[in-house]
Amino acid sequence: MSQDFIPVNTPLLDGNEAAYLAECVRTGWISSEGPFIKRFEQGMAETAGRRHGVAVTNGSVALDIAVHALGLEPGSEVIIPTFTIISCAAAVVRAGLVPVGVDCDPATWNMTIEGVEAALTPRTRAIMLVHIYGLPVDLAPILDLARKHDLKVIEDAAEMHGQTYRGAPCGSFGDVSTFSFYPNKHVTTGEGGMILTDDDALAERLASLRNLCFLPQQRFIHEELGWNARMTNLQAALGVAQIERLPRTVEIKHRIGRLYDEHLESVAGIRRPVPRTNYADNIYWVYGIVLDDDVPFDAKEAMQRLAKKGIGTRPYFWCMHEQPVLRRMGYMLDESHPHGERIARRGFYLPSGLALTEAEIARSAQALKEILA
Numbered sequence: 602m603s604q605d606f607i608p609v610n611t612p613l614l615d616g617n618e619a620a621y622l623a624e625c626v627r628t629g630w631i632s633s634e635g636p637f638i639k640r641f642e643q644g645m646a647e648t649a650g651r652r653h654g655v656a657v658t659n660g661s662v663a664l665d666i667a668v669h670a671l672g673l674e675p676g677s678e679v680i681i682p683t684f685t686i687i688s689c690a691a692a693v694v695r696a697g698l699v700p701v702g703v704d705c706d707p708a709t710w711n712m713t714i715e716g717v718e719a720a721l722t723p724r725t726r727a728i729m730l731v732h733i734y735g736l737p738v739d740l741a742p743i744l745d746l747a748r749k750h751d752l753k754v755i756e757d758a759a760e761m762h763g764q765t766y767r768g769a770p771c772g773s774f775g776d777v778s779t780f781s782f783y784p785n786k787h788v789t790t791g792e793g794g795m796i797l798t799d800d801d802a803l804a805e806r807l808a809s810l811r812n813l814c815f816l817p818q819q820r821f822i823h824e825e826l827g828w829n830a831r832m833t834n835l836q837a838a839l840g841v842a843q844i845e846r847l848p849r850t851v852e853i854k855h856r857i858g859r860l861y862d863e864h865l866e867s868v869a870g871i872r873r874p875v876p877r878t879n880y881a882d883n884i885y886w887v888y889g890i891v892l893d894d895d896v897p898f899d900a901k902e903a904m905q906r907l908a909k910k911g912i913g914t915r916p917y918f919w920c921m922h923e924q925p926v927l928r929r930m931g932y933m934l935d936e937s938h939p940h941g942e943r944i945a946r947r948g949f950y951l952p953s954g955l956a957l958t959e960a961e962i963a964r965s966a967q968a969l970k971e972i973l974a
Contacts, residue, residue, distance in 0.1 A: 607961045609913035610785040610954035613853075614839075616846045621838035635834025637841055642795070644844045645780065645788075649758070649772030651797040653804035656832040656840075657811050660759045660781025663794035664692035666810045666828060667777040668727075670803060671753050673698055677726035679755075682712040683920040683933075684941035685731045689757060690921045693729070694932065701725070702922045704938035708875050710734055710889075710948075714742040721746075727753035730775065733918075734950070735858075735874055735883040737766045740774055755779070759794075760886040762787035763851040767880050772797055777807075782836075785954065787850045787886065788843040790836035851884060853955050858885035860959060861951065864966035870896045870973045889917065889950040891943075896973065900949040903972060910968040917948035 625631050642654035657663050668679070675697035681689050683702035693700040703716030710733045717728060728747055730738050747754050754775030758764075761771035762780065772778045780786075782793035796807050809815075814827035843850075858874065865873055872891040876883050892900060904914040921927060922936035923945075951965050 606911045607913055607952045607965055609915045609952050611956035612784045612789050613955035617842040618839050621842050622835060625835050625838050630834045633831035633833055637834045637837035638832060641837035641840040644841060645795050646797055648844060649770045649797055651773060652799045655796045655807040655811055656837060657794045657830040658832060659792045660779060660794040661688035662828060662830045663779040663796045664688050665695055666807060667755055667779055667796050668692040668696045670806050670810055673726045678722060678724045679727045679729055680717055680720045680725060681729045682731050683922050683938045684710060684918055686918055689729055689731055690927055700932055702933050702936050702938060704940045707940045709736045711738045717743055729755045729757060731757040732761045732771055734887055734889050735885045736878060737761060737764055737771050737881050739880055740766050763847050764884040782840060788840060788847060790840045793832050793836045850955060854885045857957060858883060858888060860962045861888045861966060864963060868970055887950040887953040889948055892947040900947050904949050906972040907968055912965050912968045913952055914949050917945050919945050
């Protein structure tokens, strides 16, 4: 790859990351037993306004364990957004449950109360709320609906570190919430995830499932099958350093969004991210765009054209109801979600990493203007 290629994401590791990693090596605490684990769990719980944090190997297994821990009856339906990553549907299916998709709002790209209400059936037992790309789901009406029907709520806040909904932290809602710490997240540990809850008994169960369900009184006896999903002390050390700089990270993301908006304000043929709603300002986890219908090519071709100009991009999620693996398994066969289908084909995001410079933002925006001209 040429030196002037702008990658879609480059993390920023300019705080205490190196010092904390060196401490792990110096003390020999590199495993999941190290002291940074508890510090990271407590730090994430405090950041999200939760009582308990359980660190795991990645955001996908965080969803797996979170859904499993709720103990829903096999065959129960779980409402999920169709416009999301496969991890959401996979966690539902692996728990022996049935995913039911709902379409997204064409402006915010998030699931809506109207979609959730229409998807309710007598078999519905849970709702998985997934905040997408920079704006949270409009939570209040969906949470009210969940309380009315006694539904469990799983909040996937993988992309929302530092974001709020009406002033309350994302990750603080529902029975359980999950985060991802992949390198493109506002807090990264390379790979990693976290499950948060306020329920003491549920937190204990989550910690057991994360650690192969060893019995406390005798380690190698098991009453239940769990996961080996332990985070290492090395990863947690990175996470502790990343939490320390989270307010600055959020400021950087807001600045990236503002700069892209300034460069692209008068550009025809695209829909830019909604900068704010009445419940949240966009945190710009990524800077995504959707091509208008009159643009004579789709997102795939746009990304190829940008790559030739040295600009890294990433496609939008492909809808769950169109996933071959789920359809082969008999799930979501009769669903149609036109908003999600459209933005999956006409949406992509530009370089959005924390290490992005103003010059790189300007160059990325200019390249987009050129391919649209």
